[in-house]
Amino acid sequence: MTLIPSTVRIGAGAGFSGDRLEPALELVEQGNLDFLVFECLAERTIALAQEARRRDPAGGYDPLLIERMRRVLPAARARGVRIITNAGAANPLGAAHALAGLARDLGLGPIRIAAVLGDDVLAQIKAAPHPLIERPGSTADFAELVSANAYLGAAPIVDALDEGAEIVVTGRVGDPALFVGPLAHAFRWRLDDADLIGRATVIGHLLECAGQLSGGYFADGDRKQVAGLARLGFPLAEVDADAGAILTKVPGSGGCISIATCKEQLLYEILDPAAYYQADVIADFTGVHFEELGPDRIRVHGGSGRPASGLYKVSLGHDEGYIGEGQISYAGPHAVQRGRMAIDIVRERLAITGAKVADVHGELIGVDSVDRTDRIGGEPREVRARIAGRADDEQSAAAIGAEVEALYTNGPAGGGGASRSVRRIIGIVSTFIRADLVTPRVEFVEG
Incomplete structure (x- = not known):
């Protein structure tokens, strides 16, 4: 029987494809983590990755993935830190095979790597017109679509971790799902518990941009000063089984985690704080509260959710x-x-x-x-x-x-x-697709 921990420590190792490499290693070596997440995909990134895969069928994943993992994987493996990343971009399975080769080259022994597939829905989108979200018209208006990727939820990540994956490589998933997945796995949460998953989505959204929570993208001259931006420490969360969390960073690292940085990140890229649509839940951020416990230690609690809409957003290139x-x-x-x-x-x-x-x-x-x-x-x-x-x-x-x-x-x-x-x-434009037309699945690669 799997024991449920009292707390889980999860870190944010990247907030975009070209993010710094050393803060993630710092988190692994000094953060006492259970999980580390690399969030590397933007809307246009995956379309460009699809183009790269057309040129090279073995490519199409994040170009920094191998170097990032070369730096971090030995330390993570030694400490039992499990890694989740969407750096698989247009080719998660190819990325998983490349990581297995890296693990062999590094002499790390047997390693279980999971690739989350099913976000590529180009065939489904081409089968029938789908109305666009941002402007009038439909997907039929485009003579050629380069890519169509649905924002998957946390379920396949949970499945992969449940089956023993030490590394989970995805393509397009909702950014918070990269964090909700390992938390739901560790705490054995039901993904249809809307309030619980809504609170977990708050945590995922706060962490997903990595350094933005710890003072990056926050400094503004004398009005908002942040020390140590040249060696900014990336954030981690100490999460409890009720999806409350303490947000912090490695002591002595640069930057700051304050109520102000947390509030700014909470509202970042949010159209309606009362209805943040994800594949797993419609999260409500309006009841979120922050409490300062000490320097660089902010407690976050509150938030709620409603059942998911039954639709997945699709990013079209x-x-x-x-x-x-x-x-x-x-x-x-x-x-x-x-x-x-x-x-x-x-x-x-x-x-x-x-x-x-x-x-x-x-x-x-x-x-x-x-x-x-x-x-x-x-x-x-x-x-x-x-x-x-x-x-x-x-x-x-x-x-x-x-x-x-x-x-x-x-x-x-x-x-x-x-x-x-x-x-x-x-x-890049967007549409919606019915969830029942999307089939996420997990394939394993043994390194």
């Missing part, structure tokens, strides 16, 4: 052609005027040459590229002009950068540091 871009800098007196002149010249040149580009956009970085409100004080003495536009093909998109580069000798005085680029664009 589609081809949007190419973006061509050019940049050039101007400094000294009248820099803003010269920068605006450069933008006007490029626009006119694109019209004269008949370049097949659309949505051409010009901006001055440092003046109006992000904040378009009225400036206070004088004009800056250095700016960088950026001109970008869309095209259906790579050659047409390249015309923009070529015209920017030509400003060296054919534009305003003093231009320098020109750069040019062309990149393919994968657009």
